[in-house]
């Protein structure tokens with residue numbers, strides 16, 4: 501076996517998690533092609549050196565693809581079966597994925613039905629927690645009743661703040677995040693991808709999320725990094741997504757190195773694979789190739805995923821022990 505093959509085998513064998521995955525952004529290319537034959541070739545953004553001009557460029561292309569497929573709960577179910585099969589093929593054992601409230605608001609699907617459709621596709625070997633992703637202005641009059649109802653959806657694990665970070669953080673948000681926690685839901689928020697460390701701090705203070713999605717720019721202020729650690733908040737980082745979308749960031753200078761070395765609980769995920777052409781495995785390989793992560797460090801990243809996972813302690817112990825065994829070989 502060559503060294504490269506052995507390294508790939510090590511990553512494959514590691515029990516892994518994916519905790520930052522936009523469900524609609526994980527649309528399999530094969531399904532997109534059924535409704536949009538012009539995608540016989542993958543999107544241009546799958547190229548390694550592709551860089552989106554800005555968030556609007558990314559969002560416009562993503563929405564165009566997503567709305568072409570996700571029109572019914574049946575289509576969510578069909579996509580979910582393929583998405584979760586790919587997780588199992590990569591030895592991913594635990595997934596957190598969020599579906600977008602925008603598909604309820606603008607696509608006309610029923611949120612409760614979408615949740616049930618995704619849930620019904622979960623294979624027995626995979627643990628999946630499903631979240632509702634809500635954009636900054638996602639609580640208009642038509643959506644208020646849906647958001648209130650959603651806190652009673654038994655199979656909904658939690659909520660996540662999505663969408664353009666530079667749009668105003670509206671007054672309803674903090675109240676809703678608090679209400680979600682009172683209803684037993686886990687709370688996340690996107691911050692620190694486009695807006696800086698000040699915004700991460702503001703989100704921590706106002707929304708008090710239990711996890712931050714991205715959080716990369718927290719590295720710009722050591723006091724924010726310290727606050728993240730003090731609160732025990734994990735960061736669900738997506739290096740390849742950031743490489744192709746985040747201004748000024750590439751894999752070669754990615755803040756995950758600084759955050760990891762500072763002792764922050766960082767995990768790795770693919771974010772929106774239909775836009776970036778990536779997998780969880782690609783994220784580990786990229787960090788090894790471009791950011792100097794060793795086998796032991798990749799094993800620690802995998803550990804972090806299970807440490808933050810919404811799993812009972814005995815389930816965590818099983819996967820953590822397996823990671824430790826593989827790292828010691």
Ligand SMILES: [Zn+2]
Nearest residue numbers: 520690713771
């Ligand atoms: Zn995201």
